[in-house]
Amino acid sequence: MADSILAYIILASLLFSLGILGVIARKNIFIIYMSIELMLNAVNLIFVSMGRYYESMNAQVIAMLIIAVAAAEAAVFLSMIVVLYKQKKSLDSDVFNVLSQKEAL
Amino acid sequence: MIDIIFLTLAFFALAGGYGMVTCKQPIHSALSLIVSILALAGLFALLSASFLFMVQIIVYAGAIITLLLFIIMFLNIKEENLPKEDDKTKLLIIGSIVLIPFNILIIKAFSTLPSKSLGIKEDGFGSIKDFGEVLFNNWLIPFELISILLLSALVGAVVYARKDKYNG
Known part of the structure; x- marks a missing residue:
């Protein structure tokens, strides 16, 4: 079972679906962030398993670049959450509507 | 033996992801995400990506999730600051039904690949x-x-x- 590429692909697509579910069904801004991280990890798993399948190192390099992008994203996203939480005292993603057109008009 | 390791790691990855999506408190979700990420690191090692295994543990579990846990504890979140999510279960069920065709499409697309042994390579593949x-x-x-x-x-x-x- 672990010898076939399909097992890894099924696992990665299930993890990606869990990430999408977290983004669409939850309102807590932290859980939305963690779901994005889970989706990035699922994509990394697809890259690494396809790299093992074709015996190419390029896929692992791309996976490491994705990890670096996730680290940069973590710094900006979390500092933004801290600023928003200090202003609104809530973690609900519905109250973060400063940039939406509804309130501005 | 490899099958047992793969199934255990896959179970922990999926259980961690499920716990992350369903837990109410952000701190429980972050701890579940650590389980999922460590299981994925084990899967990278199973695919003979030994350097990426270390990068995953050091950067993801060591830096990103620790920063996330630090921020969650630093904000000192009370019960009244959490959003009300009354229709969470309904949205989760509807979303998982909607996502079934997407998963079937991906599995059908990848099932045309010829099968090939993905055992552990010994000749330094994936080394630093x-x-x-x-x-x-x-x-x-x-x-x-x-x-x-x-x-x-x-x-x-x-x-x-x-x-x-x-x-x-």
Whole structure:
């Protein structure tokens, strides 16, 4: 079972679906962030398993670049959450509507 | 033996992801995400990506999730600050039904690949030497662009966290 590429692909697509579910069904801004991280990890798993399948190192390099992008994203996203939480005292993603057109008009 | 390791790691990855999506408290979700990420690191080792296994543990579990846990504890979140999610279960069920065709499409697309043994390779595939050669020969410009991205993320985080008249 672990010898076939399909097992890894099924696992990665299930993890990606869990990430999408977290983004669409939850309102807590932290859980939305963690779901994005889970989706990035699922994509990394697809890259690494396809790299093992074709015996190419390029896929692992791309996976490491994705990890670096996730680290940069973590710094900006979390500092933004801290600023928003200090202003609104809530973690609900519905109250973060400063940039939406509804309130501005 | 490899099958048992794969099934155990896959179970822990999926259970961690499920716990992350369903837990109410953010701290429980972050701890479930650590389980999922460590299981994925084990799967990378099973695919003979030994350097990426270490990067996953050090950068993801060691840096990113620790920063996330630190921020969650630093904000000192009370029960009344959490959003009300009364229709969470309904949205989860509807979303998982909607996502079934997507999963079937991916599995059908990949099932046409000829099957091939993915056992552990012994000839240094995935070692830090091979990795560095490919990174600095083929991927030098993306590597430098990533350094610029990290620098701009650093500057952006400092600008957000600064005290001024807009966010006191």
